[in-house]
Amino acid sequence: MGIKGSSTRQVFFMDCKVPVENVLGEIGKGHLIAFNILNIGRAKLAAAALGGSKQVCTQSVEYANTREQFKLPISKFGAIKHKLAEQAIRIFAIESAIYRVSGLIENKEEEMMADGKSFESALLGAAEEYAVECAILKVAGSEVLDFVVDEGVQIYGGYGYSADFPMDRAYSDSRINRIFEGTNEINRLLAVDMILKRAMKGELDLMGPAMSVQKELMGIPDFGNGNNKLFEEETKVVANMKKAILMIAGTAVQKYMMTLAKEQELLMRIADMAIDTYMAESILLRVQKLVATKGEEACALQIDMTSTYVNDMVDRLNVNGKNAINAMCEGDEQRMLLMGLKRFSKMAPVNTIAARRRIAKAMIEANKYPF
Ligand SMILES: Cc1cc2nc3c(=O)[nH]c(=O)nc-3n(C[C@H](O)[C@H](O)[C@H](O)COP(=O)(O)OP(=O)(O)OC[C@H]3O[C@@H](n4cnc5c(N)ncnc54)[C@H](O)[C@@H]3O)c2cc1C
Incomplete structure (x- = not known):
């Protein structure tokens, strides 16, 4: 066992003998x-x-x-x-x-x-x-x-x-x-790697949903029904964010196969898309539950937070998606994927400045983080 210079406060264990009774788990x-x-x-x-x-x-x-x-x-x-x-x-x-x-x-x-x-x-x-x-x-x-x-x-x-x-x-x-x-x-790389490994082992069905997204891309886009029911837009947006990930990750797997691990910049973009989508879905699910118990009026600011957050995450997903597509393909394939991304990252306009002002007002009045 060696101890490195104390200024770095690091301890290194080399050829260190551990008594049998101190072994944790299996050798x-x-x-x-x-x-x-x-x-x-x-x-x-x-x-x-x-x-x-x-x-x-x-x-x-x-x-x-x-x-x-x-x-x-x-x-x-x-x-x-x-x-x-x-x-x-x-x-x-x-x-x-x-x-x-x-x-x-x-x-x-x-x-x-x-x-x-x-x-x-x-x-x-x-x-x-x-x-x-x-x-x-x-x-x-x-x-x-x-x-x-x-x-x-x-x-x-x-x-x-x-x-x-x-x-x-x-x-x-x-x-x-x-x-x-x-x-x-490393955690970004790990997250994508674990998802792909689970898909390869058959523990996670990625191919089925990826094929459905491919089919959907060939069809007529959904123009929405103009219905303003609470969270209808955000729910659709989060579902579409997942489709964008499937479309881009699916293309990356097909293009690079066994060498995908070397395309770290691409994997980082895919990881960011997955993280932003998970976070957007989490806030949405939580506030849906909150509204169900406390009512819409009592949750007005949480609703503002949800629409502002989903709005920003879908924009970020669009930028990450574009960078990934432009690195992977050219020509017709690139045009088709960019069109798909545009379709899957659309959201009805949100006045985020007004929403943030309302949220800040509550914080300033409470003189703390109040949520
Ligand atoms: C205050 C403090 C407390 C700590 N406590 C603990 C502890 O309790 N237990 C413990 O085990 N460790 C501990 N650590 C160690 C810590 O986990 C490591 O510092 C950390 O894992 C990064 O390793 P590294 O310092 O060797 O950086 P490096 O591995 O040299 O990384 C340098 C940079 O290169 C990037 N990088 C490295 N490999 C790759 C790769 N394959 N692909 C892409 N990018 C890469 C990294 O993301 C980073 O940006 C502590 C560190 C500090 C500073």
Whole structure:
């Protein structure tokens, strides 16, 4: 065992002997435990990032309400309202995804324990089942925290850069989350790789839905029915985002086959499309449930958050999709896929500025993150 220079605070174990009674699990199978621990670790990292994000968001609102410029609290300025609302929207979205994945893991764990598994192996088994979701949470959670903290620094202005105020510490603490528990690049690659491996093993049907999307592309587009029922548009958009992923990932698999792993830029775009879609679906599912229990009026701001978030995610999906298609194909195939992407990333207009103003107003009045 060697200890490297203390300034790096790293400990290396080399040829280290472990007494037999201290061996955990089976010799040679430690990586299985380690990998599954990582899944739980990734979900927990997202939950910790959520807690940090909420705290920073509250500090941002409090500061914006007290700091005056041009004889007004800076929370009165639209530029600051936008930042506060966007902090809240992204926090609410990642919280929705965390609730969703935690519920899925808990249900699976109970199912496995009912089948006779011990608590420990049920926990690891359930986390393995939702390993893709855990990777998604890790990436999304750490990036929400980074965004929220970065905007927190900006709202504090020069004081954001000073160690006498809280944002300086938050900025440095937040950054590690994108690096440990598997860097966000590795988690993005892993998420896509796990989905494709499950499809190849026949555990996940990707080909069936991908073929249906191909067929749909040949047909007449859906022009909508002009119906404004609550969440009808968002539900359609999220379903179409999934079709766009199937279309692009399906093309990537066909084009590159066994060499797809080398096309990392493409895999990153596909991972981002999957993450944005999962997050958009999570906020939508949560707010649908909320409205069902509390009613539409009580959930007006959560509805604003949902339509604004889905609007932004589908635009991001469009950009990622375009970059992926343009890297993979040319000519007629490129035109057809770009047309398909346009069809699958359409959304009725949302006045996101008005929605963010309403969300910020509630935050400023509550003087905290209130959702
Ligand atoms: C404060 C702190 C606490 C930590 N705690 C723990 C701990 O408790 N347990 C533990 O096991 N580890 C811990 N780590 C280690 C941490 O998990 C690693 O730093 C992290 O996994 C990245 O590895 P690396 O530093 O070797 O970076 P590298 O692997 O050298 O990565 C450098 C860059 O290259 C990218 N990269 C690397 N490989 C690829 C690839 N194949 N494809 C594309 N991009 C790639 C990375 O995404 C990154 O951007 C900790 C690190 C820090 C800083």
